[in-house]
Each structure stands twice: as C-alpha cells, then as structure tokens.
Amino acid sequence: MFCRDFENIAGDLAAExxxxxxxxxxxxxxSAECALCAARxxxxxxxxxxLRALAESDGDKKAPAHVKxxxxxxxxxxxxxxxxxxxALAPARLRNRTLWxxxxxxxxxxxxxIALLSRNTAPNPNDMSNGGDxxxxxxxAPREHAPPSVIEPDxxxxxxxxxxxxxxxxxxxxxxxxxxxxxxxxxxxxxxVTDYIPLTYLADATALESGIVVRVELSQSAMIAxxxxxxxxxxxxxxxxxxxxxxxxxxRAVRLVQ
Amino acid sequence: MxxxxxxxxxxxLLRLMLAGDxxxxxxxxxxxxxxxxRFALRMSGSAEIAEDVTQDVFIALMRDSRQFDPARGNxxxxxxxxxxxxxxxxxxxxxxxxxxxxxxxxxxxxxDERLISDADPLADLTRNETIDLVRQAVLALPEHYREVxxxxxxxxxxxxxxxxxxxxxxxxxxxxxxxxxxxxxxKLGAVKGAAxxxxxxxxxxxxxxx
Numbered sequence: 001m002f003c004r005d006f007e008n009i010a011g012d013l014a015a016e017x018x019x020x021x022x023x024x025x026x027x028x029x030x031s032a033e034c035a036l037c038a039a040r041x042x043x044x045x046x047x048x049x050x051l052r053a054l055a056e057s058d059g060d061k062k063a064p065a066h067v068k069x070x071x072x073x074x075x076x077x078x079x080x081x082x083x084x085x086x087x088a089l090a091p092a093r094l095r096n097r098t099l100w101x102x103x104x105x106x107x108x109x110x111x112x113x114i115a116l117l118s119r120n121t122a123p124n125p126n127d128m129s130n131g132g133d134x135x136x137x138x139x140x141a142p143r144e145h146a147p148p149s150v151i152e153p154d155x156x157x158x159x160x161x162x163x164x165x166x167x168x169x170x171x172x173x174x175x176x177x178x179x180x181x182x183x184x185x186x187x188x189x190x191x192x193v194t195d196y197i198p199l200t201y202l203a204d205a206t207a208l209e210s211g212i213v214v215r216v217e218l219s220q221s222a223m224i225a226x227x228x229x230x231x232x233x234x235x236x237x238x239x240x241x242x243x244x245x246x247x248x249x250x251x252r253a254v255r256l257v258q
Numbered sequence: 259m260x261x262x263x264x265x266x267x268x269x270x271l272l273r274l275m276l277a278g279d280x281x282x283x284x285x286x287x288x289x290x291x292x293x294x295x296r297f298a299l300r301m302s303g304s305a306e307i308a309e310d311v312t313q314d315v316f317i318a319l320m321r322d323s324r325q326f327d328p329a330r331g332n333x334x335x336x337x338x339x340x341x342x343x344x345x346x347x348x349x350x351x352x353x354x355x356x357x358x359x360x361x362x363x364x365x366x367x368x369x370d371e372r373l374i375s376d377a378d379p380l381a382d383l384t385r386n387e388t389i390d391l392v393r394q395a396v397l398a399l400p401e402h403y404r405e406v407x408x409x410x411x412x413x414x415x416x417x418x419x420x421x422x423x424x425x426x427x428x429x430x431x432x433x434x435x436x437x438x439x440x441x442x443x444x445k446l447g448a449v450k451g452a453a454x455x456x457x458x459x460x461x462x463x464x465x466x467x468x
Contacts, residue, residue: 011439015411043443048411050392050446055412057389061299062292063312071287071316072280078320079278 001030006037014044196244196253211246215257268333272323287316290334293413294341300408301345303397307352311344318344331422338409338423346401395445403438410435 006027012019013027031038217238240257263271263285271289274282294315298308318340326336396407409420410431417435421428 007440008436011436040443044439047392047439047443047446050388051396051407051411053385054389054392054396055414057386058296058299058412061296063295063309067309067313068284068287068291071313071320072284074317075275075280075283075320079280 001026003030003034003037006030006034007040010037010040010044011048014041014048192258193242194256196242196255198253199251211244211252214243214245216241216243269328272319272326272333275320276323283320286319286333290337291316293334294337297338297341297408297413298345300393300396300412301342301401301404302349303393307345307348311341311348314344315340335419335422339425342405342423346405349401391446392442395442398445399438399441403434403441406431406435407438407442411439 009019009023009027013024031041218241219238223239223241242255242257243251244253246252263274263282266274266282266285268286268289271282271286275286291312295308295312298311299305302308302311315337319337326333331339396404396412399407405424406420409415409423410417415423417428417431421431424431
C-alpha cells in the first residue's frame with residue numbers, strides 16, 4: 001500500500017467504519033512501517049475522538065418544547081380545515097361564489113365606464129365649430145404646395161384630418177369632384193390633368209357632399225390596385241394624382257396629373 | 259393509534275398523520291426532531307436557526323408530505339433533506355457563522371497539543387475546550403464539506419444515507435468527507451503536532467525512505 005492509498009482510507013480506519021478486511025490489514029501494516037502515515041492515523045484518531053466528543057455533547061440537544069406546541073397547533077388547525085363536514089363548507093363556498101360574482105360585475109361595470117368615458121372624450125363633430133385651439137386645417141393643398149410623396153395616406157389619418165378640417169371650417173365645401181371644377185383649377189398651371197375617375201368599388205360616387213382633395217404620388221402598383229390604367233413599361237415610376245377623399249375617409253375618385 | 263406509536267415505522271406514522279392523527283404527528287416529531295435540530299445546529303452553529311429550521315421542516319412535512327416517495331428513501335432522510343435545503347438557504351442569507359482563528363494566532367495551545375499526547379490523547383485536556391475547538395473547526399468548513407461531517411461523522415449516517423440526503427453519489431460523499439477530515443486535521447494542527455512528534459523520535463532513514 002502506498003501513502004496516498006493510506007490517506008484515502010485513514011479516516012475510515014480511524015472511525016472504525018466498515019471496510020474490506022484485507023484493506024484494513026494492509027493499511028495497518030503500512031502505518032506500522034511509515035512514520036508519517038502512522039502520524040496521520042494518530043491525527044485522524046484524535047480528530048475522531050474530538051468529533052465523537054462533540055457528537056456526544058450535542059447528543060441530547062433538541063428543539064425547545066414551544067416548537068412542538070406551535071407545530072401541533074398548526075397541525076390541529078390544518079386537520080380542522082380539511083376534516084370539516086361538507087355542510088359547514090357550503091356557506092363558505094357560497095360566500096366565495098358571491099364574492100366572485102360581485103368581482104365580475106364590478107369588472108364589467110368598470111369596462112363599461114371606461115368605454116363611455118372614451119366615447120365622451122372623443123372629438124364630437126357637432127362641438128368642433130368653436131375649437132379654436134385645434135391644429136390648422138389641412139385644406140386642400142394648392143397644387144404647388146402639395147405634399148410631394150404622400151402615398152395612400154392612412155385612412156385613420158385622413159379621418160383625423162377631415163375631423164380637424166371640420167372643426168375649423170365646418171361649412172367649407174371642398175372642391176366638388178366635378179370635372180369642370182377640376183379642369184378649371186389647373187387652368188392657370190402647367191399641369192395637365194385627366195378627368196376624375198370614380199373608383200370602381202364605390203356604388204355611388206356622386207353621393208359625396210364634401211371632402212378633400214389630396215395630392216399624392218402613386219406607385220404603379222397602387223394604381224393597379226385601384227383599377228387605373230398603367231403603362232407597364234414604366235412600372236417603377238411614380239405618378240402624381242389628386243385623390244378625392246370623402247368625409248368618411250374613403251377615396252371617391254382620382255385623377256392623374258402630369 | 260397507541261399513545262406513543264413507538265411500534266410503528268416512520269412511514270406508517272406519516273400515513274396516519276396524513277389521515278389527521280395528531281398522535282402520529284407527535285410520535286413522528288418526537289422521534290425525528292432531535293436529528294433535524296442537531297443537524298441544523300451543527301451546520302449553522304446557531305440554536306435560533308436550528309429551532310427555525312426544525313419548525314420549517316415539520317411544517318413542510320404537513321404541507322408537502324404527499325410528495326414523499328418511499329422508493330427514494332426513508333422519512334428520516336426526507337426530513338434531513340428538507341432541513342439541509344432550509345439551513346443552507348438560511349446560511350446563505352445570513353452568513354452568520356464565525357470563522358475559526360488561525361492556528362496559534364492567539365497564542366493558545368493548538369488542538370494537537372490538547373488532544374494528542376503520548377499516553378492518553380484526551381487525558382490532559384479540558385473536554386469542553388476541545389469540543390469547542392472541534393465545533394469551530396467544523397463550522398469553518400465550506401458548506402459542502404460541513405454537511406458530510408455533520409451527517410456522517412457527527413450524525414453517524416452511512417455514506418449511502420448521506421448521499422440520499424444530499425442528493426449526490428456515494429463516492430462524492432466519501433471523497434468530500436475525506437477532504438473535510440483532512441481540512442479539519444490541518445485546521446486543528448493535529449498532523450503537524452503528530453508529525454513533529456514522530457519526526458523527533460523517528461530515525462532519518464525512515465523519513466528518507468518515504
């Protein structure tokens with residue numbers, strides 16, 4: 001046996017733990033021949049004596065009595081809760097159900113209140129006439145100041161624009177999408193415009209009472225989507241167009257500008 | 259159930275306890291609380307922590323004992339496993355134990371001088387002082403070494419039982435305990451004292467041969 005092997009079992013040897021009889025004999029023989037391993041064994045035995053003394057001194061230690069009393073009270077309480085007869089639990093269940101119902105009702109009322117509040121705070125077209133602090137109305141832009149690259153503005157934005165337009169100029173009749181007006185509008189400019197083309201998905205384009213005209217640049221694909229004629233050789237180019245948008249935010253007609 | 263329940267196994271007591279038998283709870287508590295308390299005390303060095311841990315362990319037993327699987331070990335190991343988790347968590351939170359002073363730092367006698375003597379190792383020692391030294395040395399061990407000492411050397415558990423409590427292989431327990439004992443021997447100055455005494459008496463040829 002080598003010293004390293006001895007070190008591995010010195011603790012078990014000193015503590016007299018069960019081990020293979022042959023290994024124990026070899027270890028004892030080695031300790032008789034090796035002074036340092038004998039010293040190690042002595043030290044381990046001394047340590048073991050110290051540990052035994054510590055274990056003995058602690059041997060009768062236990063948790064104070066009040067711990068048991070508290071635990072027993074908890075146990076009894078738990079047993080009562082789980083062992084209570086069913087009829088005794090029924091009222092509690094009913095109370096729980098009532099509480100849940102009340103909570104649900106309160107939640108529903110809260111949701112309704114929120115909905116009503118949001119409706120009241122939303123801009124009311126009838127109250128817009130004296131809204132002096134509203135943002136300026138995006139009036140139909142003169143052609144020379146038309147936004148150069150507005151492409152299919154978001155419908156909600158247009159609705160907002162429309163609402164603001166109403167707030168400041170409620171009675172303004174936008175340029176009616178009549179062909180003559182449109183042609184007249186551009187008479188003094190170097191722009192050539194087509195007639196307004198009613199968008200095909202509208203059943204009654206003439207029902208428009210008011211609205212705005214927005215100058216946009218359309219991609220060819222957008223024109224295709226609107227059912228407008230497209231020059232397929234110039235599909236990557238953009239085309240200026242005036243779009244008539246009704247009060248409901250729906251585009252009613254479009255004309256191309258060149 | 260009888261008043262003491264001494265004739266029943268832990269598992270039977272646990273089953274009765276789950277059925278609401280307060281006597282079974284008492285019997286199981288009386289049988290196992292000491293081991294839990296002492297383990298927590300040896301791990302923490304604090305009676306307060308040991309008390310709290312004991313209480314926590316049995317509350318956990320009331321609440322979660324349906325998780326106990328007899329196939330994975332016995333009730334005692336299950337309780338000590340819970341105690342181990344609680345005490346380690348508590349120690350990590352508090353770090354309340356005190357490290358042992360370095361050997362000879364305060365000019366006091368070293369452990370080997372007290373514990374090892376030519377005739378009777380414990381003859382000329384004050385027993386309580388020795389016990390205190392050993393206790394402090396154990397408390398100064400890193401937690402994973404301390405727990406194997408608390409379970410195997412102080413709690414007299416087998417390696418297999420300790421492995422079950424800790425949740426590691428038996429070989430790990432064995433090697434940790436070996437390392438822990440080596441650290442304790444070094445901390446307590448036992449090797450030095452013993453080696454010195456041997457070196458003083460041994461011929462040079464023996465030392466050279468090693």
